[in-house]
Amino acid sequence: MQKEELEREVAGLHAASFGWALSCCRRDRTEAEEVLQDVYVKILEGKARFDGRSSLKTWLFAVIRRTAAARGRRRMLHDLLLAKWARQQEPPVIDPPEHSDVAAILLDALQKLAMRQRQVLELVFYHDLTIEQASAALNMSIGSARVHYQRGKKQLLARLDGRIDR
Amino acid sequence: MNDERLRDAFAELRRMETERVPPLRWPAPRRRALPRFAVAGIVLLLGTLTAVPLLRHRTPPTQSITTWRAPTDFLLETPGRELLKGTAP
Numbered sequence: 520m521q522k523e524e525l526e527r528e529v530a531g532l533h534a535a536s537f538g539w540a541l542s543c544c545r546r547d548r549t550e551a552e553e554v555l556q557d558v559y560v561k562i563l564e565g566k567a568r569f570d571g572r573s574s575l576k577t578w579l580f581a582v583i584r585r586t587a588a589a590r591g592r593r594r595m596l597h598d599l600l601l602a603k604w605a606r607q608q609e610p611p612v613i614d615p616p617e618h619s620d621v622a623a624i625l626l627d628a629l630q631k632l633a634m635r636q637r638q639v640l641e642l643v644f645y646h647d648l649t650i651e652q653a654s655a656a657l658n659m660s661i662g663s664a665r666v667h668y669q670r671g672k673k674q675l676l677a678r679l680d681g682r683i684d685r
Numbered sequence: 686m687n688d689e690r691l692r693d694a695f696a697e698l699r700r701m702e703t704e705r706v707p708p709l710r711w712p713a714p715r716r717r718a719l720p721r722f723a724v725a726g727i728v729l730l731l732g733t734l735t736a737v738p739l740l741r742h743r744t745p746p747t748q749s750i751t752t753w754r755a756p757t758d759f760l761l762e763t764p765g766r767e768l769l770k771g772t773a774p
Contacts, residue, residue, distance in 0.1 A: 526711070533709045538702055552707055560712045622698040644695040676691065683694055 528575050529562060535646055539580050542641050543587035546626065554587045561586070573655050577648065580656040584638075621683055628678040636671030639664055 529536075536558070540551035558579070561567035567582045569575060629637050635657070642653035654664035719727075 530709050534703045534706045537706045538699060541702060556710070556712055563712065619697060619701060621694050622701050625694045625698050641695075644692055645699050672688075672691070676687075679691070679694070683690065 525562065525569060525575075529559070529579060532576055532579055535576065536579060536583060539641075539646060540583050540587065542638065542645070543584050544591075545630075550587075550590070554583060554590060557586050557590065558582050574652065576646075577652045577655045580642070580646070580648075581658065584656065584658075624679065624682050628675055628682075631678065632671050632674060633667075635659070635663075636667045636674070639667040640671045640675060643668060 533555075536555060537551060540554045540558075541548065544550040544554060558567070561582065569578050572578075573581075629641070632640070638657055639650070639653050642648045642656060643650060648656065650664050650668055651661050653668075654661045657664065659667075
């Protein structure tokens with residue numbers, strides 16, 4: 520894929536990428552923006568190359584996940600060195616005015632799931648990927664992705680039962 | 686609660702989060718930094734240049750074998766040794 524074409528395709532996925540970056544950064548918008556900028560730098564400099572083995576969206580989401588994880592590890596190490604560990608352990612506060620009741624309840628339930636379960640469910644329900652594509656984006660086997668999907672959905676439905684009425 | 690309602694809830698979350706997406710800004714290309722192996726080479730060279738003179742100062746000056754004396758030589762100086770040096774009268 521030519522560079523210009525790749526940039527155009529990536530630009531078309533910007534909104535979805537931001538949504539996934541939010542998920543990888545525990546809904547921290549500033550961090551999600553930083554992660555996306557890092558990802559775009561990697562693409563521009565050729566450090567992240569699309570080889571066509573999966574769909575562009577799957578590849579891009581995998582790059583975003585890896586970049587967010589690397590930034591998270593660096594920040595954790597930085598915080599450790601500066602002895603800010605205890606203060607940084609508080610979970611990020613989700614700003615209530617940004618979300619409706621339904622979205623806030625869903626987010627609250629999602630945060631209580633295991634990370635892998637949450638990621639698979641978000642890729643399938645939020646980003647409309649198949650379980651196979653989700654497994655590729657998360658670099659796990661399709662069997663593991665199916666198990667995370669089933670267990671996560673069961674727990675999520677149980678947590679949401681009676682809280683979201685339509 | 687079923688799959689359809691779950692999809693609706695996720696759709697609402699997606700709508701709320703993606704309606705305020707920051708605009709796409711392609712970052713300006715960065716000046717290419719030195720390759721890592723070049724940086725490692727420079728550090729190694731500087732380290733060597735610093736370490737060599739320091740190690741040289743630590744090495745004791747070597748003595749010629751003709752002037753060197755063992756530190757335990759005094760043990761050979763036994764009493765009456767001078768009698769053994771000459772011939773008997």
